[in-house]
Amino acid sequence: MKSGFLSTNDNQEIQNTLIAKIRDLIFYKNLEPGDKLPSERMLSQKFGVSRSNVREGIQKLEFFGILKSKPQSGTFVADIGQVAMKGIIEDILALEMPDYKSLVETRILLELKTVDLAALRRTEEDLEKIKNALEAYQIKIMSVGDDYLQEDLLFHLEIAKASKNSALMTLMLMITPEIIGSYDQGRVCEGDEALSEIKKHEDIYLAIKEQDPKLAKEKMEIHFGRLYKYMEGLK
Structure with missing residues (x-):
């Protein structure tokens, strides 16, 4: 120390x-x-x-x-x-300090609810902010060698804001810094994998735009598929 x-x-x-x-x-x-x-x-x-x-x-x-x-x-x-x-x-x-796996599990549970509420409650202003965050994420992930995690989480935080649930938003803000600090910064998407991740984010955005909570939740679960695999590798 x-x-x-x-x-x-x-x-x-x-x-x-x-x-x-x-x-x-x-x-x-x-x-x-x-x-x-x-x-x-x-x-x-x-x-x-x-x-x-x-x-x-x-x-x-x-x-x-x-x-x-x-x-x-x-x-x-x-x-x-x-x-x-x-x-x-x-x-x-x-209480013990939460480990990374616990934080991610909590994040997943929160986000499945926030995306559901965001699809129902989002305003045009919310939609514009989510779109801007999505575009920033797209630019960063396509820049080979750049870490895109912060842009990814900011996209998800904009969705949480659109849920209009202050308690869920507070919980997201509490765990986000710990996730950023614990995540393996060496994991960078390239090529087809990067395009696949962008498509998953776009699908979430479009479901929110269409105000379809069921579809939005389904797309979020698909997006978390890669995160589930990452967690499986944790000891």
């Missing part, structure tokens, strides 16, 4: 320790739903960690519904009851 930098496992350990301390603070102080937590600065001093670590821990607990942050007001205990809160926090602390 480079000096001054934390590995992912080190960072998770810090986060888990911090979350456990926030849990203990809530129950030791008998904080009720709606009660305010000490400021980030005070928690940082109390727990001996940086304010950024405190902020990340609070954001994680906020994501899981344990805390609620209000701009200019502070962070408050959510109204979910102590029994539920204890159980959820224990589950959070037991």
Whole structure:
């Protein structure tokens, strides 16, 4: 590990320790739903960690519904009851960092739903953005030797936006950076394979354009065929 930098496992350990301390603070102080937590600065001093670590821990607990942050007001205990809160926090602390295969499986499940909704809910503006992302992907994948993964994922993110489901979009944004960071960057399509991948993307776009959710989902499943094979090779 480079000096001054934390590995992912080190960072998770810090986060888990911090979350456990926030849990203990809530129950030791008998904080009720709606009660305010000490400021980030005070928690940082109390727990001996940086304010950024405190902020990340609070954001994680906020994501899981344990805390609620209000701009200019502070962070408050959510109204979910102590029994539920204890159980959820224990589950959070037991979570492992997702491996690449888990991330991809989650992505597939999300995208089969987002493409379905996008075909039903897309606007002309959405369609134009998906088309632009598709064209950027086409240019990149046909440039032999260029990595096209980012353009591919941006195409899929535009579809997620068109679904008009903020929760699905949030989940996509959460897992996308990890997928980009974990994917084998050496895999580059050439020739007929590149043309085949472009055709699969075009088919998805056209199904969304025709507002045919069933067809859009079928085309997305075909597109994921190559990804399924890639996952099979993972140990």
